[in-house]
Amino acid sequence: MPSTTTSTLGVRPANFRFRCIGCGDSSESASQNFRCQHCGDLLEITYPRWKEAGSQDLKSMWRQRRLSQSAADQSGVWRFRDVLPALDSDDQAITLREGNTPLYELPRCARITGVPRLFAKHQGMNPTGSFKDAGMTVAATFARLAGFRWVACASTGNTSASMAAYAARGGMRSLVLVPEGKISWSKLSQALDYGAVTCQLRTDFDGCLRLLQELVLRAPVYQLNSINPFRLEGQKTLALELLEQLDWQPPDHIIVPGGNLGNSSAIGKALLEMRDLGLISRLPKLSVIQAEGANALVRTLREAAGKRLVSVQAETRATAIRIGNPASWKKAAHVLEATEGACEQVSEVEIALAKAEIGAEGIGCEPASAVTLAGLKKLVKQGFVKPEETAVLVLTGSLLKDPDFTMEFHRGDMFKGGVDAAKHAELEKLRRAPIVLDASLDAVIRTLEQAEK
Ligand code: F0G
Numbered sequence: 001m002p003s004t005t006t007s008t009l010g011v012r013p014a015n016f017r018f019r020c021i022g023c024g025d026s027s028e029s030a031s032q033n034f035r036c037q038h039c040g041d042l043l044e045i046t047y048p049r050w051k052e053a054g055s056q057d058l059k060s061m062w063r064q065r066r067l068s069q070s071a072a073d074q075s076g077v078w079r080f081r082d083v084l085p086a087l088d089s090d091d092q093a094i095t096l097r098e099g100n101t102p103l104y105e106l107p108r109c110a111r112i113t114g115v116p117r118l119f120a121k122h123q124g125m126n127p128t129g130s131f132k133d134a135g136m137t138v139a140a141t142f143a144r145l146a147g148f149r150w151v152a153c154a155s156t157g158n159t160s161a162s163m164a165a166y167a168a169r170g171g172m173r174s175l176v177l178v179p180e181g182k183i184s185w186s187k188l189s190q191a192l193d194y195g196a197v198t199c200q201l202r203t204d205f206d207g208c209l210r211l212l213q214e215l216v217l218r219a220p221v222y223q224l225n226s227i228n229p230f231r232l233e234g235q236k237t238l239a240l241e242l243l244e245q246l247d248w249q250p251p252d253h254i255i256v257p258g259g260n261l262g263n264s265s266a267i268g269k270a271l272l273e274m275r276d277l278g279l280i281s282r283l284p285k286l287s288v289i290q291a292e293g294a295n296a297l298v299r300t301l302r303e304a305a306g307k308r309l310v311s312v313q314a315e316t317r318a319t320a321i322r323i324g325n326p327a328s329w330k331k332a333a334h335v336l337e338a339t340e341g342a343c344e345q346v347s348e349v350e351i352a353l354a355k356a357e358i359g360a361e362g363i364g365c366e367p368a369s370a371v372t373l374a375g376l377k378k379l380v381k382q383g384f385v386k387p388e389e390t391a392v393l394v395l396t397g398s399l400l401k402d403p404d405f406t407m408e409f410h411r412g413d414m415f416k417g418g419v420d421a422a423k424h425a426e427l428e429k430l431r432r433a434p435i436v437l438d439a440s441l442d443a444v445i446r447t448l449e450q451a452e453k
Helices: 053-067 078-085 106-111 132-145 157-167 183-194 205-218 229-235 237-245 261-276 297-306 329-339 349-359 369-382 403-411 420-431 442-451
Strands: 019-020 041-048 103-105 116-120 148-154 173-179 197-201 221-223 255-257 285-291 341-346 390-395
Touching: 019 237, 053 078, 053 237, 106 116, 106 349, 106 369, 132 157, 132 229, 132 442, 148 157, 148 205, 148 403, 157 173, 173 183, 173 205, 173 420, 183 197, 197 205, 205 221, 221 297, 229 237, 229 261, 255 261, 255 369, 261 285, 261 329, 285 297, 285 329, 285 369, 297 341, 341 349, 341 369, 349 369, 349 403, 349 420, 369 390, 390 420
Parallel strands: 116 390, 148 173, 148 221, 173 197, 255 285, 255 390, 285 341
Antiparallel strands: 019 041, 103 116
């Protein structure tokens, strides 16, 4: 099958261009694998004619749109369309009213970490239960505008759930490549229900992504991984919405999990653009936290000073970030440097503990999101985050995304042996195993009295 470019299929970039992050080459069209034709590096979207829109005008327009009943205005992504690739008309957007996610205070976790001004931006409250929806609404919209019938992704689960939903809403077919056995049933079942053709490949995420990169050069399918720069433009709005919720007073720290490193890149891009547009006067430090078993960025920064990727054979129970060869490592390294953020890794026990602590706040999240709290504890110990500072954890997925992890933790089936006594005591304090009883009032009252002790 012939290879195609987005421009030949009809996208006419009006307000944006594709720029290579390696050689800086700028172009109106992108090849199917969203890599530079000259040097093979990733592309990003830039806005050369971004006129200096008045920052106060933008802020009041975005606020005003919240009162509107139009679909684009009700989307927490398209509401910020002035800083996104332009559509000819708002009704071209494929939207499930994504974004609009809450910013919660975390009083319990604040006490645990010793950082009183601690918040969670809960992206798990999106339509398909993860932050991917914010990027998918933009990228799926541009896939349809470019005339594609098929969209495709490699995924650890959330991208596929989100892509399948937006493809279905937009009348497109979707092809999902996931690693066999290393993806939660919740996520897989979403993709099936939304009608995706779902292939479980006998490889890991990195193998799935490699194969997809070859596929898009051979078949007329549009790739919706975060290599696709339209995804990152949508995911930028997380930061805009967060700053709006904080009345445009930047927090000192934003802490985000790192897997394929698209989300950290998107948030960092948003922060730099907000500063350039005069929407904020100083940059928060953006920090990325990885699982110890999937710590490619940590090693890239420590062992290669961010100059070349140190890939790893990834292994972690936080399957969403079980990625050893992150595609957007260079973009993430850049925004970490630009915002002076940190990069840390946390152990499996630390992740499980943090997840239960966030759950005990009554909001919950999936394991990959909990690395943020575990990472914050480390950054406080190192003196990088100070008690008087404001920190925001980006919770990327819903608790319901991985019930097996939660059940195993509370039943005490996780970490059998191999945990030191101090950690074991901390874990035990948080465990709430289900209690099987005879259906008698006495038994329930005895249980209540026991729990009260
Ligand atoms: N948190 C969750 C819940 C995720 O699903 C992912 C990535 C991340 C964090 C990491 O974000 O890749 O932008 O650094 N999930 C992808 C997927 C890879 O296929 O669903 P990232």
